[in-house]
Amino acid sequence: MTQISPVIWWVRRDLRLADNPALHAAVSSGRPVIAVFIYDSLVEGLGAAPRWRLGLGLEEFARNLERIGARLILRKGDAVEVLRDLVRQTGASAVWWGRQYDPTQVERDKAVKQALRDNGTEARSFPGHLLFEPWQVQTGQGKFYQVYSPFWRAVKDLDVAPHLAAPDQIHPPETWPASDTLADWGMGRAMNRGAAVVLPHLRIGEDAARARLDRFIASTIAHYKEKRDFLDQDACSGLSENLTYGEISPVALWHAGRHALDAGNPGAEHFLKELVWREFAYHLVFHTPHITHSNWRDGWDRFPWGNGDSADVLRWKQGRTGIDVVDAAMREMYVTGRMHNRARMLVASYLTKHMLVHWRVGLDWFAQCLVDWDPAANAMGWQWVAGSGPDAAPYFRIFNPDTQAQKFDSHQRYRKAWIAELSRTPPPTATSFFEACPRAWGLSPNDTRPAPLVDLATGRNRALDAYQHNKNS
Structure with missing residues (x-):
């Protein structure tokens, strides 16, 4: 009975068939495999845009499973109870899944693993979301890294897992368990009318992600280092959307980047460094999980940041600060679901430094609005800009959005692309x-552009005074 009992593969943020260690192990066992996605409280708690985008990814992934004779079973409820119920219904003797590393998922997964084992069910987790497990990369003193540059040097020459081919077929169980219907979950309900606007800008699923990577390697990566910061140029990979939901693996990106580097491609190393920046974010989230909700550095709890309940913060959210590049970036996010990485730094700096608003306000708003929202990257990015995080830009290094716009959008193409009020015919x-x-x-679009919410020089001086006062106290 044990040899033919199914394996339940708990699908999470690994919506792909290739380079999927948990799926590969389940298929290689020769046993029937039942893929299940659980809509639990953690999924319910996602922001509007990431929950909607996850639903679209699940829809596409279910189609991919059907092509190889499998199904995606959908269940709603507490993960422990859902999995126990499926084990009873199917006679499965094992539940396997790919690991996640942010504190809420770690806490849930520990509880699930213990509960399943207490019932005599094998429970195993597998790598796949990262290149390197956070506990495997250590300093010479056996500690975790707190600065990016030495972290990069420590991992850049390490062996990365080999490519795992997608299975041609998955052995089905004798009887498929019942499944919810994705449409009944209403995962896109909170997007309201924004869904129709954002949808054309998305690239959903494993095939789209692979095509996106191939295009980037073939036509863009050569100039990635020198062009990636220019707001008006299509010089980035766009793969953050697909990495977030595991529609492509970091292993696939690493091997593609290494191949380009070995072929003498000048931009490939910087692409690999950006991929390792994501690794570094998860490394820190795993070892210092408070980074996702509290100041990482000591001494920042006294800093006089304001909260988000103000008319000024609403104007920031609306893209109406009167600072063109900041407003363009916010509007780009509402139209595409994403935001250029350089622009993310500018809007974060303006909020936390010129406006003196707590970084958590921005972190929470991005978590609502970004289709490529990632718990580690979001926390790391906001705290890095704010100055309260690891390896952070010093607080006194304050981006001037106007000079940044002159440098990285000198012809105003980016600003005019997103702000209708700047053009007669937008x-x-x-x-x-x-x-x-x-x-x-x-x-x-007929609204008049507002005056700057905060004068840049005034905001800078106020931020420096607050920083100095906090440092002295």
Whole structure:
């Protein structure tokens, strides 16, 4: 009975068939495999955009499973109870899944593993979401890394897991368990009218992710280092969307980047460094989980940041600060579900330094609005800019958004692409913002551009005074 009992593969953020260690092990066992996704409280707690995008990814992944004779079983409820129930229904003797590393998922997974084992069910977790397990990369003193540069030097020459081919077929169970219907979950309900605007900008599923990587390697990576910061150029891979849901693995990106580097491609090393920056974020989230919700550095709890309940913060959210590059970036997010990485730094710096608003306000808003939201990257990015995080830019290094715009959007193409009020005949990208943003905001392309919310020089001086006072105290 044990030899033919199914393996339940608990699908999470690994919506792919290739380079999937948990799936590969289950298929290699020769046993029937039942793939299940659980809509639990952690999924329920996702922001509007990432929950909607996850639902789209699940829909595409279910189709991929059907092509090889399998199904994606959908269940809603507490993960422990759902998995126990499936074990009883199917006679499965094992539940396997791919690891996650942020504190809420670690806590849940420990409870699930213990409960299953207490019932005599084999429970195993596998790598796959990262290149290197956080506990495997250590300093010479056996500690975790707290600075990126030595972390990069420590991992850049390490062996990375080999490519795992997608299975041609998955052995089905004798009887498939019942499944919920994805549409009944309403995962995109909170997106309201914004969903129709954002959808054309997405690249959903494993095939789309692989095509995106191939295009980037073939036509873009050569100039990645020198062009990636320019806001008006399509110089980035766009793969953060697919990495977030595991539609492509970091292993696939690493091997593609290494191959390009070995072929003499000048931009490949910087691409690999950016991939390792993601690793570093998860390394820190695993070892110092408070980074996701509290100041990472000591001494920052006294800093006089304001909260998010103000008219000024609403204007920041609306893309109406009066600082063109900041407003363009916020509007790009509402139209595409993503934001250029350089622009993310600028809007974060303006909020936390010029406006003196707590980084958690921005972190929570990004978690609502970004389709490529990632718990580690989001926390690391906001604290890095704010100055409270590891390996952070010093607080006194304050981005000037105007000079940044002059440098990285010298012809105003980025700003005009997203701000309708800057043009007599604005492009569809700019007018789409008014179709995507909440109706309650009452915004129109005929609105007059507001004066700057905070004068840049005044905001900078106020931030420096606050920093010095906090340091002295």
